Amino acid sequence: MEEQKKQIIKLSRNAALAKAEHYCAYQERSQQEVRDKLYEWGLWKDDVEELISELIQTNFLNEERFAMAYVSGKFKIKKWGKVKIKQGLKMKRVPDKMIANALKTIDADEYLKTILVLAEKKIGSIHEKDAYKRKYKLTTYLIGRGFENDLIADVLKSNDLA
Template sequence: MQQKPPTSITVAEATSKMEHYCAYQERCHKDIVTKLNTMRLIPAAKEQIIIHLIEHNFLNEERFAKSFARGKFSIKKWGKQRIIRELKYRDISQYNLKEALKEISDTDYLNTFHELAEKKYHLLTETNLIKKRKKLTDYLLYRGWETHLVFEKVRELFE
């Protein structure tokens, strides 16, 4: 069976594809670079496309970071530590990271944390209290909640 040679794509076609890719969902620079690498373009063409996306506001790192933080907090109930870790993985600047975290109000943050901890506590069926305590602690820490909040809440729930 013969393999088809890789099809070449013009810069205009690649730009159009990337515009659609960015319009569908907020993207970070790392996502764009990864996607462009799959298109087998020369470095100059990749750079040209990225500049075009930034100039036409398809690619905006600050907007991405804010949207990411809001979404992961409100939908997945992630804590700030997990959000920071994921944004750093995507090479988001320190400034954009701080701006993104401002999107989460302190009252919402604490209310969500307490609701999540209490819900998980009641869902755990473990009878051994030490194991139950560890499972709850591990769950909250994995989701990126601050250690002082987690240990305080676990102590409160197991008294």
């Protein structure tokens, strides 16, 4: 089956604004996501920047609010670590200062507890006799989830999982 090429729809400025407002109201968006969507709808650079400015003024688009929601959702629901969350926000072109502020909202105790819970859950599924290989697999898994290596080592050591 052949892939169908996406047709670029040329929207008027007002139609694009209404559609963008709906797009932002449905879920928190980064400026880059909205910018990409507006270009996808066939708008020119000047119109895109004007619409983004208007969306910010009407509070449909708020980069800080987006960063907070992203951090909260990825940590609490997906159980991602700070490294992976930071990477995701950088891909959405969120400024570093906003990323740092949003990451500060993660409770340190809850963060360590999450590492422990994930480690305990994963260790049951690792069928490895050699203790070093088991620790390596567990550490690799947790690093893949975006947690910091030193915190992983501390949690594993203090809970006799290593």
